[in-house]
Amino acid sequence: MTCCVVRHAWLCAPLVLSGGLALTMLASLGLDVKRSARAARWLLLVSIAAALAVLAPTGGAAGALLRQDGAAVLWQAVFLVAAIPLAALMPLSSEVPALLLLAALAGMTLLAAANHLILFFLALELMSLPSYLLVYRLGRDKRALEAALKYFFAGSVGSAMFLFGVSLFYSLTGTLSMEPLGITSPRLELSLVLMGAGALFKVGAAPLHFWLPDVYEASAPELVGFFSTGVKSAALLFLFRVLLLLPPATGGLGTWLPYVSVATMTWGNLLALRQTSLQRLLAYSSIAHVGYLLLGVWAWNETRPLAGGGGVSAPVFLYAAAYLFMSTGAFLALRLGGLKDRKQLAGFGRRRPSLAAFLTLMLLSLASIPPTGGFLAKFLIFWEAIKAGGAGLTVVAAANSIVGLGYYFGLIRDLYLSEPGPATAEDPGPMAWGPRALAFACAVPTLVLGLWPGALGLAAQWLAK
Amino acid sequence: MGPLTRLWLFPAVAALAAWLAPSRKSSRAVALAASALAFGYSLWLLVPFSAGSGALRLEELWSAGSELGLRYRVGVDGLSLSLCWLTTLLTLLGLAGSGSHERENGYWAAFLALEAGLLGLFVVQNLFYFYLFWEIILLPMFFIIGLWGSDNRRYAAYKFLLYTFLGSLFLLVGFIALPTYHHAATGKWTFDIPELARTALDPKASPWLYAAIALGFAVKIPVLPLHNWLPDAHTEAPAAGSVLLAGVMLKAGVYGFLRILLPVFPDVSAAALPWLGGLGVANILYGALCAMAQGDLKRLVAYTSISHLGFCLVGMFSMTGEGLAGASLQMLNHGLSTGALFLMIGMVYERVHRRGVDDFGGLADVAPWLAFFFAFTLLSSIGLPGLNGFVGEMLSLLGMARVCGLLAGLGVLGTILAACYALPAFQKVFWAPAGAGSATSKMTDLTLGERSILWTLAALILWLGVYPQPMLALLEPSLTPLVLQR
Numbered sequence: 001m002t003c004c005v006v007r008h009a010w011l012c013a014p015l016v017l018s019g020g021l022a023l024t025m026l027a028s029l030g031l032d033v034k035r036s037a038r039a040a041r042w043l044l045l046v047s048i049a050a051a052l053a054v055l056a057p058t059g060g061a062a063g064a065l066l067r068q069d070g071a072a073v074l075w076q077a078v079f080l081v082a083a084i085p086l087a088a089l090m091p092l093s094s095e096v097p098a099l100l101l102l103a104a105l106a107g108m109t110l111l112a113a114a115n116h117l118i119l120f121f122l123a124l125e126l127m128s129l130p131s132y133l134l135v136y137r138l139g140r141d142k143r144a145l146e147a148a149l150k151y152f153f154a155g156s157v158g159s160a161m162f163l164f165g166v167s168l169f170y171s172l173t174g175t176l177s178m179e180p181l182g183i184t185s186p187r188l189e190l191s192l193v194l195m196g197a198g199a200l201f202k203v204g205a206a207p208l209h210f211w212l213p214d215v216y217e218a219s220a221p222e223l224v225g226f227f228s229t230g231v232k233s234a235a236l237l238f239l240f241r242v243l244l245l246l247p248p249a250t251g252g253l254g255t256w257l258p259y260v261s262v263a264t265m266t267w268g269n270l271l272a273l274r275q276t277s278l279q280r281l282l283a284y285s286s287i288a289h290v291g292y293l294l295l296g297v298w299a300w301n302e303t304r305p306l307a308g309g310g311g312v313s314a315p316v317f318l319y320a321a322a323y324l325f326m327s328t329g330a331f332l333a334l335r336l337g338g339l340k341d342r343k344q345l346a347g348f349g350r351r352r353p354s355l356a357a358f359l360t361l362m363l364l365s366l367a368s369i370p371p372t373g374g375f376l377a378k379f380l381i382f383w384e385a386i387k388a389g390g391a392g393l394t395v396v397a398a399a400n401s402i403v404g405l406g407y408y409f410g411l412i413r414d415l416y417l418s419e420p421g422p423a424t425a426e427d428p429g430p431m432a433w434g435p436r437a438l439a440f441a442c443a444v445p446t447l448v449l450g451l452w453p454g455a456l457g458l459a460a461q462w463l464a465k
Numbered sequence: 466m467g468p469l470t471r472l473w474l475f476p477a478v479a480a481l482a483a484w485l486a487p488s489r490k491s492s493r494a495v496a497l498a499a500s501a502l503a504f505g506y507s508l509w510l511l512v513p514f515s516a517g518s519g520a521l522r523l524e525e526l527w528s529a530g531s532e533l534g535l536r537y538r539v540g541v542d543g544l545s546l547s548l549c550w551l552t553t554l555l556t557l558l559g560l561a562g563s564g565s566h567e568r569e570n571g572y573w574a575a576f577l578a579l580e581a582g583l584l585g586l587f588v589v590q591n592l593f594y595f596y597l598f599w600e601i602i603l604l605p606m607f608f609i610i611g612l613w614g615s616d617n618r619r620y621a622a623y624k625f626l627l628y629t630f631l632g633s634l635f636l637l638v639g640f641i642a643l644p645t646y647h648h649a650a651t652g653k654w655t656f657d658i659p660e661l662a663r664t665a666l667d668p669k670a671s672p673w674l675y676a677a678i679a680l681g682f683a684v685k686i687p688v689l690p691l692h693n694w695l696p697d698a699h700t701e702a703p704a705a706g707s708v709l710l711a712g713v714m715l716k717a718g719v720y721g722f723l724r725i726l727l728p729v730f731p732d733v734s735a736a737a738l739p740w741l742g743g744l745g746v747a748n749i750l751y752g753a754l755c756a757m758a759q760g761d762l763k764r765l766v767a768y769t770s771i772s773h774l775g776f777c778l779v780g781m782f783s784m785t786g787e788g789l790a791g792a793s794l795q796m797l798n799h800g801l802s803t804g805a806l807f808l809m810i811g812m813v814y815e816r817v818h819r820r821g822v823d824d825f826g827g828l829a830d831v832a833p834w835l836a837f838f839f840a841f842t843l844l845s846s847i848g849l850p851g852l853n854g855f856v857g858e859m860l861s862l863l864g865m866a867r868v869c870g871l872l873a874g875l876g877v878l879g880t881i882l883a884a885c886y887a888l889p890a891f892q893k894v895f896w897a898p899a900g901a902g903s904a905t906s907k908m909t910d911l912t913l914g915e916r917s918i919l920w921t922l923a924a925l926i927l928w929l930g931v932y933p934q935p936m937l938a939l940l941e942p943s944l945t946p947l948v949l950q951r
Contacts (some may be wrong), residue, residue, distance in 0.1 A: 175503040369604065370597040383641045389641060398634035400499070405630050409607075409623065417611045417619045453593070 004426040004429075012058075012068060013051040013076050013109040014123075014210050020047025021102040028095040035186075040095035040214035045088045047102060057465045067115040069312045070465030075237045078316025079108040079323055082230030085332055088338045089222045090138055092219065096332040097137050098414035100130040106441040108234045117166045117176040120241070124162065126156050127234060128202075131227070132206050138220040147211075147218035154211035154462050158201030165194030169245070181245055190254030195242045202235035205294060206264040209287050214284030224279060225331030228286040236320060239297060240312040257298035264395050269403040273410075276342045278334055281407065285366060286327060288404060293319055295397055299388035315380035322373030322449050326365035328443030345411060347420025356415050358439050365446050367408035368401060373449030380456060467525035469511060469539040472549065473585035473598075473620060476503050476556075480577035484570050496573035499561050503580065504553040507546075518943065521590065521659065534644055534654035539588045543939035544793055548587045548720060550712070555712040557582040558918050559705030562808045568909065572613055579605040583713050587720065592640045592656040595725075599636065599717070603629055606702075614701040619947060621701035628694035629684055636681025641675050643729070646670050662728035678681040678726055679741070685718030686774050689747045699767035704811020707763065709808060710835065711770045712800035719777045719796055723789075727781070727947045735949050738782045745778025746872050747878035756886040762813075762820045765890060766806045769846060772879060773799045773854075779876050780861025784949035788864020793940045795857030798929060799820045802846040802854060805922040809839055812915055817904040822890050824907075826899035832910040836895045838919045843891055845926045847883035853929035868943075 011152065024043045028036035055076055056067045083105055090097055102438040132155065136148035168191035170176055173250070181188070204212040216224045243253060268287030275281035293316055300313030322358030333339070337355050349356040365374035380400070385394045449455055466473070479499030514522050521540035530536045541549070558778075560576055582602035589595050603626060611622030615813035644656050646666050654663065666674070684691045699707050748917050752772030757763040773795065780792030813835070814820045829836035845852035850857070858880060866873035899905045911919070929936060 364604070370600045375597075375600070379596075379637070379641070382637065383645070386638075386641050386645050391638070394638055394641070395635075398638050401634055402627065402631055407625060409626055413611065413619060413623060416608070417622065449603060453530040457530075457532060 003193045012066070012113065014106045014113070015079070016051045016054055017047055017106040017109060018104055020044070020050070021099060021106065023047075024095055024099055024102065025155050025399040033094050037092040037098075040098035041087070041092055044098040044102060045084075048080050048083055048087060048105070051105070053076065055080075057462075058116075063114045063309075065119055066113045069311065070110040070462045071237070071240075071317075074111045074317060074459070074462055074464075075112045075233060078320060079105060079112070079230045082226050082233070082324055084441075085143050085328055086222045086226040088434060088438065089246050089335060090220065097134060100134050100137065104134070104231075106298075107229065111234055112237055114241075117169070117177045117178060120178065121159070121163060121166065124198075124238070125159060127231070128159065131231060133153075134223060135171050135215055140220060142417055143214070143218040147215045150211045151215045154201060154208075158198040158208070158263045159202070161194050162198030165191045165196075165198070165257065168194065178241060178245065179262060180247070182247060184246045184250045186251070187252060188246060192242060192246055192253045193256070195245075196239060199235050199239040199242060200260065202301075203232055203293075204235075204239060204264075204287055205260050205290055206267040206287065206288045209264070209267075209290075211263075212287060213280050213283040216279055216286070217280040219279075221279060221331040221335040222332065222344045223416045224283070225328040225335075226325045228282070228331070229320075232286070232290065233320045233324065236293060236297070236316070237312070239301075240316075243297070247306055248417045249302050254298065254301045255306075257294055257301065258390065258393055261291050261294035261298060262393065263291075264288070264294060265400045266399060266403075269400050269407075270408050273403065275407075278342060278345075278411075281342070282327070282330055282334075285404070285407070288329075288400065289323055289366075291400070292378060292381055292397060293323075295309070295385050295390070295393060299381070299384035299390060301385075302388040311463035311465075313384070314463055315377070315384050315457055317451070318456055319377035319381055319465060322365065322377040322446070325445045325449070326362050326372070326374055329362040329439065329446065330366065332435070332438055332442060333362060336439070342411070342414060345414035346418040348414075349416040356438075358443060360412055360415060361443055361446060363411055364449070367405050368396055371447065371450040372430075376450050376453060385460060386420045467523060467539065468506075468513065468638075469523050469525060469541060469588045469938055472503070472506060472510065473581050473588060474718075475499070475506070475581075476577045476584065477581035477742045479503075480581060483577055486570055489568065489570060492570040492573045495569065496560055496577055497557075499555065499577055500557040500580065501869040503584075507549045507553040507584075509893065510541075510546065511547070514541065520946075521903070524590075532654070534656045535593045536591060536657070536784070538657055540590050541588055542943035543941070544720070544723060544943040545587045547793070547936065547939060549584055550717060551797055551894070551936045552580060552583045552587065552709075552713050555708050555800060555804050558804065558808065558921065559708040559712075560916065562708075562811065562918050563705045565702070568613070571608065575605040575609050575612075576709070579609070580707060583709075583717070584863075586717055590658050590680070592658060592661070592725070595658070596633075596637060596640050599721075600633060602714065602717070603633075604704065606714065609706040610698055610702045614705045614706065615703075617697070618701045621641045624727045625694050625698040628691075632684025634681075634692070635677045639677035639681065640671075642676050642677070643725050644788075646674065654661040658725060658728070666730075668732075671730055671733050672736075674732035675726060675730050675737070679722070682718040682721040682726070685721070686715055686778070687718070687771065688741070688744050688766060688778065689696070689751055689771070692748075692752075692771050694769045695771060696764055699770070700761060700763045704814065705806055707767075707807040707811070708804045711767070712804040715770060715774055716796045716800065719774065719781065719792065722781055723793070723944075729783070729805060730951065731947075735784060738784070742779055742782040742869065743870050745775045745782065746875045746879075748772065748775030748778060749803050749876055750775075750882065753879050753882035753886055757882070759886075760822050762810050762890070762894070763807070765811065765822070766803060766812050767885065769886065769912045770799065770803055772883065773803070773846070775879065776876070779872065780857075783861070783864035783868045784947065786944065786948050787860045787867070789944040789947055790937055790940060791860025791862070791864055793852075793858050794929070794933060794936065794943060795845040795861055797936070798845070798853040798854045798857045798926075801922050801925050802842050805838065805919060805926070807843040808848065808918065808922075809835060812911065813908070816909060819904040820887070823900070824902075824904045825894045826897045826905055827895070827904050828905055828908060829895040831905055831908045834911045834916055838911070838923060839895065840891060840917075840928065842925055843887045847882045847887045847932065851927075851930050853926050853933070854875070856930060856933045864883065871886065 012291035027039045110123035132152040201208045296316040365372035368374040368378040483495045524540035550792040586598035592654040617673035780788035848854040
């Protein structure tokens with residue numbers, strides 16, 4: 001994934017993606033709409049592949065605007081991989097959605113490497129604005145406009161809070177560099193809370209998650225797959241970078257994280273139990289997963305070394321990586337099976353055995369059943385939390401997992417144990433090789449990550465680069 | 466790859482083959498051949514096992530993941546090996562007895578996957594992998610109950626899953642916390658069970674860790690009042706599913722106590738004696754009393770399982786040599802006799818699709834072989850001297866009598882109650898005159914194939930009843946370190 005074909009500090013993923021963006025625009029000038037849409041898809045896929053190929057930790061001097069460290073590279077890889085199914089499957093009537101996705105990706109990869117708060121904010125907006133538009137462009141029905149507007153307003157509030165925090169931070173320290181500060185004060189902690197609130201908005205943590213179910217329900221499943229993995233991981237990295245500004249285990253944001261985490265997982269799980277729309281159900285499930293992730297972020301923040309060495313948390317990264325495959329896979333299965341409502345699952349296991357088996361594997365991983373990546377990731381997060389002295393929090397998270405099992409296995413029960421009702425899904429026919437390959441590309445890493453605890457050591461090594 | 470890895474990996478690969486087999490017939494052939502091979506292989510393991518020395522033999526350690534303590538480590542002692550035999554034997558007999566009518570590929574694959582998970586569970590010596598297999602076995606069982614069970618299967622499967630997972634997650638928290646405290650005490654990360662057993666832990670945290678892990682195991686056994694999932698799951702599962710559920714899966718809970726809790730926390734276990742021993746007696750009596758009231762043969766046997774596993778708890782928590790031997794032997798006994806009973810009920814159900822006590826009468830005239838085997842197994846199950854049940858129950862109670870006479874005395878009551886639930890039911894089904902609407906007339910006697918399955922089990926039942934010494938000698942080295950020095 002992160003093969004180092006070229007090693008030049010200037011040849012970074014955001015640049016490659018911007019180049020792809022320019023090429024796509026140019027190509028659309030000379031072609032009619034249909035051809036330019038086709039060209040756009042190829043250019044999009046090639047740009048993503050090229051961006052993946054140039055990923056390498058080249059580092060950066062202290063105080064530089066960009067710092068392409070190990071964490072940035074791993075996270076950029078997650079964003080780019082998350083975009084592949086969307087790039088391959090999204091309906092393109094013109095080149096515009098491809099342009100939007102490329103812009104968003106450029107923003108995300110820039111965000112991962114930014115080492116300056118203003119550049120960070122620019123990257124954040126470059127990621128966010130095309131996302132709002134994508135919701136509208138790739139919407140399933142009329143509600144997409146409403147969802148896009150809701151997403152836009154919520155996201156703008158998040159950005160505003162971040163910006164407010166940045167200005168407070170600047171007024172207190174006189175610097176906008178993102179190097180760890182090494183000192184703390186109550187006002188600095190307040191500025192961090194404001195910046196962190198921006199991240200919590202984006203990641204969809206309770207109680208700042210209200211926009212998320214609507215957006216996830218109204219969008220195309222492949223887009224939601226990207227949002228729940230790529231955009232969420234970006235928001236998670238956002239949180240890490242903000243927390244890294246101040247020393248570990250300081251007051252403010254870090255102290256609040258356990259409460260936010262418990263509220264998020266509990267709220268997400270309880271509401272997921274009641275959903276009948278599959279995308280809405282998975283939306284709440286993704287909120288619940290954010291809760292587990294935040295538990296890991298909290299544990300990391302409590303135990304990380306003072307010097308800021310060791311980079312961001314390896315267990316949280318592994319969780320994000322495992323979630324990348326399982327969530328993308330689940331939404332991919334919804335898209336390929338044409339599944340919208342829970343009722344359509346009845347008898348699906350008999351009609352489409354291989355697709356149903358794939359969806360089951362993804363649900364098992366989401367429910368953190370071994371031997372899947374979801375299990376190992378949750379195991380590692382719980383371990384971190386217990387190491388950080390959060391045994392009580394871990395018990396709460398474990399109890400939450402039981403609630404999660406309730407609906408994940410509810411879906412599996414619907415798939416296999418229900419009598420097929422009258423509401424049968426329209427059958428989109430046998431899978432083409434493309435979607436089939438995508439499904440394998442989700443299933444294989446899900447199993448590998450579940451059977452290979454050594455992945456943690458490797459991830460930790462990379463993150464420390 | 467060592468012999469023990471091969472032991473659990475082979476059924477896993479065979480499960481995949483059975484699932485992908487081109488037809489139902491070939492899938493069945495794959496499953497039967499694979500389970501027979503697995504059984505043969507597990508028996509053959511006795512040869513290298515006897516040649517080895519030390520507590521854990523045939524050990525295999527992988528270095529990958531060892532810096533985190535998550536290394537793959539397998540090894541067996543007599544206890545593990547005997548449970549592996551039980552697993553492979555009951556899988557083979559359960560599958561062979563799974564009727565002549567065509568089952569889907571998934572059915573055969575699920576049983577082989579279950580076998581792989583159970584074998585893995587009994588051979589691993591690392592908490593992480595123990596938990597991995599502990600969870601993996603739930604999935605095939607969920608599908609076995611939910612897809613191929615009887616009328617109320619969906620409810621039973623879902624209940625089984627949620628209930629056992631509830632226990633599992635406490636287990637998970639305990640399994641993570643235990644090495645963390647070990648790390649605090651020694652500065653070394655390890656999930657290896659033998660290494661964890663060597664260190665005394667923080668006495669303040671130990672009871673909590675113990676409670677969390679014991680809760681996970683108790684759901685599986687099941688210990689009162691966590692038994693609620695069991696009657697439904699046993700009743701609704703297909704015959705072979707009930708055989709493995711009762712015969713092997715419940716033992717996983719007892720095995721967990723013997724393998725992890727007793728060696729790692731000897732002090733807390735000794736302190737838990739009145740509680741868990743008392744719950745064991747409650748299991749014995751409650752299970753027997755409930756069994757008396759059942760009108761469904763399968764449900765009746767399900768409740769007797771609760772009663773019989775109470776003896777395991779009583780013997781185990783006496784923490785004496787006799788009690789521990791009795792508990793381990795009782796695990797095998799219960800597997801054999803309950804396995805045989807569930808198989809026979811399955812054979813009857815397949816013929817007439819009825820299994821109520823009142824649905825039959827005078828069955829002995831129509832099916833004398835069935836009556837013979839049923840009587841034989843039932844007598845072993847209620848503890849008739851000369852058959853295996855007697856040895857296990859007797860040793861368990863003897864062990865408890867040396868520690869607490871009251872609990873042992875109450876436990877003895879259970880053997881009397883056993884006669885009270887078993888004999889009237891047998892009398893009604895096999896000897897009483899057939900009532901109106903009885904299914905007896907549609908019944909036919911056992912076929913040669915079915916008889917040979919039951920002969921195998923009957924021979925083992927008799928062998929363990931009259932000459933249990935070899936088995937006890939095999940089990941003893943694993944149990945001696947667990948005996949509490951008083």
